[in-house]
Amino acid sequence: MPLITFEGADGSGKTTHMELLAAELERQGHSVLLTREPGGTRLGNDIRQMVLWNTELEISPMAEMLLMAAARAQHVSEVLKPGLLAGRLILCDRYIDASLVYQGIALGLGLELVASINDKIVGGLWPDVTVLLDVAPEEAFARSITERQQADRIESRGLAYYAQVCSGYRLLAQKWPERIRIVDASRPIDVVQRDILAVVNSIL
Numbered sequence: 001m002p003l004i005t006f007e008g009a010d011g012s013g014k015t016t017h018m019e020l021l022a023a024e025l026e027r028q029g030h031s032v033l034l035t036r037e038p039g040g041t042r043l044g045n046d047i048r049q050m051v052l053w054n055t056e057l058e059i060s061p062m063a064e065m066l067l068m069a070a071a072r073a074q075h076v077s078e079v080l081k082p083g084l085l086a087g088r089l090i091l092c093d094r095y096i097d098a099s100l101v102y103q104g105i106a107l108g109l110g111l112e113l114v115a116s117i118n119d120k121i122v123g124g125l126w127p128d129v130t131v132l133l134d135v136a137p138e139e140a141f142a143r144s145i146t147e148r149q150q151a152d153r154i155e156s157r158g159l160a161y162y163a164q165v166c167s168g169y170r171l172l173a174q175k176w177p178e179r180i181r182i183v184d185a186s187r188p189i190d191v192v193q194r195d196i197l198a199v200v201n202s203i204l
């Protein structure tokens with residue numbers, strides 16, 4: 001069964017769409033494993049809490065990238081690889097591309113460095129397909145700040161950072177057009193969900 005990842009700026013609607021998709025795929029008879037990064041394991045959730053919410057802690061860009069990578073390494077060995085071996089269809093909210101974009105491009109560490117470290121960490125486990133929920137940065141920014149009372153460390157970086165994230169994802173989609181499928185997420189939920197289902201069904 002495939003590993004399907006979901007990417008997009010904060011506020012692009014990933015969570016809503018992943019839940020709808022998981023319910024539909026379960027209805028079709030698949031055993032779906034819904035998971036996320038950073039997170040999905042105890043270590044990953046501790047790292048998530050530390051990096052996103054302990055905003056008093058000083059974390060350099062390199063350290064941030066390596067903490068995301070540590071969470072990913074644990075997630076791959078504890079959840080993703082065993083899940084795939086057990087024949088589950090995995091839907092993962094963010095994965096390698098998030099590090100390439102958020103740390104490699106938007107924090108300026110460079111794509112090559114982040115890609116080479118992450119390639120080793122996942123042991124070649126790149127996604128079979130990646131759904132990129134594409135929205136304008138202004139829209140993502142507005143949605144993500146109205147959706148919650150408090151912004152986390154990354155959401156607090158402001159609109160300019162969101163703009164780099166959105167254009168970074170488009171750059172990756174150009175680099176890997178076979179794997180990364182762009183879905184225009186500015187449209188109504190049912191229309192977006194229909195397109196996501198079409199992408200997923202095309203590889204099942």
Ligand code: TYD
Pocket residue numbers: 010014015036037038052068093094095096098099100102103154155
């Ligand atoms: P997400 O789970 O989408 O946040 P939310 O709870 O708001 O839906 O993502 C968490 C944040 O972590 C998001 O701002 C992107 C960031 N992130 C990175 O910067 N690098 C990474 O490698 C990953 C996996 C996430």
